[in-house]
Amino acid sequence: xxxxxxxxxxxxxxxxxxxxxxxxxxxxxxxxxxxxxxxxxxxxxxxxxxxxxxxxxxxxxxxxxxxxxxxxxxxxxxxxxxxxxxxxxxxxxxxxxxxxxxxxxxxxxxxxxxxxxxxxxxxxxxxxxxxxxxxxxxxxxxxxxxxxxxxxxxxxxxxxxxxxxxxxx
Numbered sequence: 684x685x686x687x688x689x690x691x692x693x694x695x696x697x698x699x700x701x702x703x704x705x706x707x708x709x710x711x712x713x714x715x716x717x718x719x720x721x722x723x724x725x726x727x728x729x730x731x732x733x734x735x736x737x738x739x740x741x742x743x744x745x746x747x748x749x750x751x752x753x754x755x756x757x758x759x760x761x762x763x764x765x766x767x768x769x770x771x772x773x774x775x776x777x778x779x780x781x782x783x784x785x786x787x788x789x790x791x792x793x794x795x796x797x798x799x800x801x802x803x804x805x806x807x808x809x810x811x812x813x814x815x816x817x818x819x820x821x822x823x824x825x826x827x828x829x830x831x832x833x834x835x836x837x838x839x840x841x842x843x844x845x846x847x848x849x850x851x852x
Contacts, residue, residue: 743840747797750832755791764822
């Protein structure tokens with residue numbers, strides 16, 4: 684009888700520990716799904732010691748879609764002011780992606796996408812309040828043909844995320 688109680692006590696403790704582990708993992712990753720440990724796949728090749736497995740998923744942070752309309756003759760001057768800010772933003776550890784686009788039909792229409800591994804609150808309260816934007820905004824204000832359009836958007840992620848290759852410089 685006593686061994687039965689001890690076994691049951693150990694089983695109950697194991698169940699409690701499993702629930703605690705699940706909650707801890709969920710709170711560390713802010714995941715909304717429950718964590719379940721996958722069964723070991725005996726057919727999967729092991730990763731050599733010292734090498735890391737590539738991540739196949741990414742968290743979906745927050746992005747900025749920017750548009751500005753500059754007189755075509757001032758585009759080069761605009762980029763002289765924009766490039767230093769671009770370099771500072773991509774140096775931020777939260778910045779995952781920053782790409783600039785030029786409209787084929789309107790050479791003065793410049794667009795960009797900035798993607799951050801962060802929250803909207805961090806973007807608004809930390810990133811967008813950085814002092815290094817001030818000189819750029821002041822220098823480019825009179826170049827604009829119309830007000831810039833800046834939008835904060837949330838990427839949808841899978842199934843609406845595809846990346847087929849690495850960017851080549």
